[in-house]
Amino acid sequence: MPKIEVPENIFYELLGKRMSDDELVDIFPVAKAELDGHDTDNHVIKIELNDTNRPDLWSAAGVARALKCYETGKIPSYEFFSSAECEKNSEGRMIVNDESVVGIRDYSIGFAARGKVVDNELLVNLIQSQEKLCTNFGRKRKTIAMGIYRSELIKYPVHYAAVDPDKTKFVPLGMDEELSLREICEKHPKGKEYGHIVSSFSRFPYLYDDNGDTLSFPPVINSARIGAVEIGDSDFFIEVSGPILDDLLLAVSILSCDMADMGFEILPVKVRFAKDTPYGREITVPYRFQKPMTASLELVHHKLGEVLSEKECVEAMQRMGVKATVNDGVITVQVPEYRNDFLHGVDIVEDVMIGHGLASFEPVMPKDFTIGRLSPVEEFSRKVKGILVGLGFQEMMYNYLGSKREYIDNMHVSGDNAVFIANPMSENYEVIRPSILPCLLESESVSGHAVYPHSIFEIGKITVKDDSDNSGTRTIDSFGFFSSDVAIGYNDAASYINTLMYFLRKEYTLKEVDGDPRFIPGRAAQIIYKGESVGIFGETHPQVLESWGCSMPSIMAEIDLNKLMK
Amino acid sequence: MDIDVKNLHPLEVKLLRYVNAGEDITEEKIISGLGYKVGQCNQAFSWLTTKGCLEEVSRTKKTVYELTETGRSMGAEGVPAERIYAFLKEKGAFTMPEIAEALSLEKSDVGSAFGLLSSKGALRLNDERKAEVAGELPEEIKMQHAILEKAAVDGSLDESTLSEAERKAIAPLAKKRGASSSPFRIQERDVVVYRLTAAGEDVKDAVIKANITGEEFGVLTPQMIQSGAWKNGSFRPYGINAPTSRLIPGRRNAYSEYLQWVKDKLISLGFEEFDGPLVENEFWNGDALFMPQFHSARDIHDVYYVKDPVHAKEIEEPWLSQVAATHENGWKTGSRGWGYTFDHEFTRRQVLRSQGTVLSAHQLTKAHIPGKYFGVVRCFRYDQVDATHGADFYQTEGIVIGKDVNLRNLLGLLKMFAEEIAGAEEVKYVPGYFPFTEPSIEVHIKHPVLGWFELGGSGIFRPEVTEPLGIKEPVLAWGLGIDRMALMHLGLNDLRELFTPDIESVRTRRGN
CATH class of the missing domain: 3.30.930.10 (Bira Bifunctional Protein; Domain 2)
Incomplete structure (x- = not known):
């Protein structure tokens, strides 16, 4: 189960109010969260998240968003998302995926953010969110690796290619000498930890800008220049790489929504892929990729054992942050940008249950008669x-x-x-x-x-x-x-x-x-x-x-x- | 007075009844009055003193001459000097060796006896160097004989009862210790005088009042029953609160009894028990439960792999194809699936069962509808062993299948478990997360001793779990964490204790 530690004031600011620990204990279950502790000396709230299929909840912003929705019934809207129908202006920011990465680590996508000067707390919190996504959701960077860079130093387009690990060299973060990608795998602590993900290939993934300056060696380490984010910075480029596109899109969506909630302006980046994807060869990120999901009212009734009206279902979904409409006895939900956990109609049923309030369902014994028997x-x-x-x-x-x-x-x-x-x-x-x-x-x-x-x-x-x-x-x-x-x-x-x-x-x-x-x-x-x-x-x-x-x-x-x- | 007179030994009873307040109580008095042996007398004194019924009023030393085996035979046959004198007087003169030979005496004894007798003028050596009688047998020798005879009566002589002459006579016959070759052994003894205490008087009165004589029957023997001898007396009443001896019975294990109790409870609630092998494969251990093959709980650091055989020979159809399709694209379940390519080799990899739900999945393929099933099954988890984690442990899991079972039934079921099995005072439900159920519910209970804690997890199996295994009907699935209650029941606080090999610890363990 993921656990996060959140600075009090960031959390309360995101919530829009202070809440006592007792109030938090009472409301946390709607986000399948538990108050794991409150360090009042260091002003840190510890939260345990039980839903391993909801990475959007593994951050202060994500938990706060869920609680706020539940209390107010107001669904936040994020205007910076592109979709198949609507493309936002990327103002020349672009990542070009070179064909050489196909079969090694197929995709790199990203977005930029600006408008808020990061202090120590915010930076630590941002890195924690990044780590949770890459470690828990991204299986220790195997399927998701993320880098945060100083946007003002980058000359777009950014290039993502697979290169010769012995000939490509740069100064990695945390060191002051230039090393080849292979040397990084052997010598750098992060190289020893994550190098194995790509070291069996003859070419390693490499991210650099149009000037040829290194951004990073994904999924291992950033460069010591463009990749060294510091307190006081306010312009960022965030890049995510991995082999499963939907997971990357979701990770970008989660992080961009979190940063928007914290007060950043999110700036779209155009991505050119090296191969065909369900969304085409070129999309603008953050990108809403989720398809609507449906569940019949009858399914809701059958699973929950209670007849809920159309209005009750829609309101319940709204408290869960999900836009829903009902037509001909079928609920259709617009899956929030930061979620991808609706696999089946029963996933809608559960959100209806939580949104409607679990306490409102009266326990009743099953009626069937069965015979008890020892083996x-x-x-x-x-x-x-x-x-x-x-x-x-x-x-x-x-x-x-x-x-x-x-x-x-x-x-x-x-x-x-x-x-x-x-x-x-x-x-x-x-x-x-x-x-x-x-x-x-x-x-x-x-x-x-x-x-x-x-x-x-x-x-x-x-x-x-x-x-x-x-x-x-x-x-x-x-x-x-x-x-x-x-x-x-x-x-x-x-x-x-x-x-x-x-x-x-x-x-x-x-x-x-x-x-x-x-x-x-x-x-x-x-x-x-x-x-x-x-x-x-x-x-x-x-x-x-x-x-x-x-x-x-x-x-x-x-x-x-x-x-x-x- | 906190002495139960029924607990008194007959030796104590008889002594108390025999003595009176204010009088001196001595060993001699008790031995002569009650016929006790010295040992019995000492026991009675010791017990009654400890109980505060007797107190010691004086203690003086006395010297006693105890007759040795040598002394006993000397008393019967005569002292050597006496025998030599009588022999010579009757048979005439003989040499020393001849005397020793005739009387079966040591030559040295003959020599020293002759020395004594000749110095008193009773014997002398003649010209042929033979001993012969010269005068009367000395008084001293006669007295030695008398003393030996006197001592033979009790086996000992008290120095204070001897005359001055007797003391002189006994001196050469007695040695302080050891030396059984001497006729007497000198013993220093304490003479103790006791008196009845006030408490002792009370006890004596109580004994008399209770009509206990010390002559009551002790153990009832078969002979007494056959002969009817028991009719001629009464039985000594026993103190009912006397300390008992420890028995070691054949016994059930207290933890196993608790698990049996849980099973019986579930049987009484209409559940049928299931069971299964310890070695499973990834298919049943995870795939069938719609856990994606890349799920973090299926990592090498979470599940024990079997070394050999690495893979099961095959996975049963149609379950394999249906489950694989469900993972890939949802199959016919209405799900979009996980959207990855199902690994048909990985699914055959063998593991040690890591969760009880695996057997619920197996049961789906052979379940009756409606049906209620459960298992209390051993599972293995890749955890560091400590007070709260075992290498293997029991999970209690089950399912309920029915045409119309739903969330409210699940809540009802959980409430019933909480009350019937956990003795909960209050029940609270919160949304939970399990990869194989949707919705998922955790049940928290307020226990009279443990307070609030999570009793278990539950939910309605996802259609992606039930439909590929041939079940169209909804299935409620639940698991209860009963180990915590078991520890409390047994008064333990370390899970490892549940499986302790220590025999003494298991013998003395009991449930609440």
Whole structure:
């Protein structure tokens, strides 16, 4: 979940008023936001945003806009957007995408802004919005990278091309020597962090103006001159690059609306693409690309369980900042420039719900009659548990992830049947348990202080490899027990098994076990049920006890409940 | 008085009944009066003193001569000097070795006895260097014999009861410690005199009043029942508040019992349980839930990948094609889809189930309508393990399918969970966000102990989730965060404790 930190006065200014923390807590849910904290010493409000498909809400301006709309029902209008029908004047500002970028990082688009001198707070806030968009929405710059530049130093048109990474050199931000693009990837901190996005290509993306001055090496680093924005600047050029055009258009829309809300004048920039797009080869940005979305009133009624009038729906949408009209029982919404989360009519339904007020919907129970039922394995497990408890055993519960040392090495087994994790976080959690027995032995190894005898059991899942399954693995509902005491042996284990099987009404036979390193040779048996081995029991081999650091003789057993239930 | 007379041991009862206020109470008195053994007597004194019924009024030292095994046989056979004298008097003169041989004595003993007797003029050596009688047996030797016989009665002699002559006679026979070769061992003993305290008098009165004699039956034996002996007396009443011994029963695990309780609650509300394997693939773990393949929650840092086999063999049709088309362009769901090219290899990649909703998606393909389903299922999340994050943990999830189920039903359902399962005092709903539901609702509750917290997330499955899996009807989906309530129920504050291997900790754990 994205979290943002907003200077109080910027936030209140955008809201148009001060609000107490209690008021914020009450109203935040309409933006799926939570007040994460309020640092009154540093005058910073912390906000957590829950909607990962609404990047427009990940900024002070975005949250303030949503709250203001909700309270006033007034939808802000942004006049600087071009569209397929209407093109705004770009006054000679232009980005030209060269064909060389196609297949590497296809698009670069941008806009300019002026009219407000940035102070420290505003600059920090602007960079935070940029970072949220590039990191969370742009997947760590993979799909969106953004640069902010000093507009007055740029000679338009700006050129976006893929160039030779060894021959192209400039002084990157944060350094004072000239480096090639490849050297930046190797030496600059940002190069090390983001260079991998493009370093597999033979040519790297490069942004420069008509004088040949460098703007940046997207998605890695700005130049130290045009790309060095400072406090006191008031004229900016904002450029966004990436492989998915709609995501770039949305990012530009969000940032331009945010900056307009902060008092900037937004200046359109014409973009010439290097390939065909759904919007043509040339558009003027910011550009409204969203198509209207519809939902029938019937869908609204069906989903929400309440009949809302046309007027109620339109007003609800308006509180969500969305222009809506109703014709012939169908709501048509004009998707706001800064949103692109309307995939289906149900997305309109949710906005109607929030705009209308969730509290106004009365809870009511579903009318359908259904029968409650436990799963067969749960029912069978409960029988087994009842018998084991009667035999004096303590039920245990364990984690399913553990280390190779515990699950395999300490058991003296090969581990060929164990399912390992390809990307373990630590070696303590690198394999799914292939058996319950190591868990029971772990208990024994940490419970020397507990009064003997130790009689414990667990019913839980284990996973082993199994070629016959589509996944190549099989998850088994397994039952294991373990008992240790000064005088305990095979006969005790056999008696427990016999008692259990008697009360479960399972006829079984035993078969000698050959070469299972977990048990003392000649003191273990396989349990055969309906012609199939369903489990094993016997005296724990002292080599296993030694590996676990245990010194009390013990017996143990494990049974496949799925097979025994048959 | 805070002593329950029923808790008194018979040794204490009998002693209290026997003694009177103001009189001296000694070991001797109790042993002779009640027939206690020394050990029993000491126990009774010690217990009653601790309880404040007796107090020590004086303590004096006394010396006691304890008869040793050597002393005992000497008393029976006679002291060596006496035996040598009697032998020579009867049989005539003999050499020292002959005497030792005849009487089975050590040569050194014969030598020292001869030395003593000759110095008193009772024996002498003749010309043949044989010993012979020369006079009367000395009084001292006679007295030694008498002392040994006297000591044989009680096994010991109190020094204060001996005459001056007896003291002289016993001196050479006694040693301070060890030396069992001496007939007597000298012991220093304390003589303690006790008196009944005021509290002791009260207890004594209470004992008499309660008609406890100390002769009551203790344990009822099978023999007593068979013989009818129990009819001839009464039973000693036991103190009902005496400390109990610890029993270790066979028991269910307290956390598992809690989960069972949750399951039973859901069963009682008409839900049917589902379950599934731990290894899933990206298709069911995310694609089927309409999470785009590039969604940040599907990153390598959020999901555990299976090392081998890396991929499932196949994804079931028609689900695969329908889901893939939905991602790409919305298929027939009325959605515009995510607008990217669905990756058919990625979708087969195997992962450990990261969310319980995966099983809800599976259930859609086999659900009855109307239907209510749930699962309490283990999930795996790529998280640093700490007090609030486990490597694997339980999620409680479910769905409700019905022709006309809607938001208001969802709110009703959440209210029911909040009240029935969480014991909520107040319920609050707020809009939420999940990639697979729209609308999405979070339910917050005010719990009597925990205060306000988020009980769970829910929503109506997106048509992009249900329709590709063959369901036309609306589906309400919900998940409850019950671990927090489980911790509270068990009095714990660390999630790792739920799966502790420590036997003692599990044995003593109990729910509220």
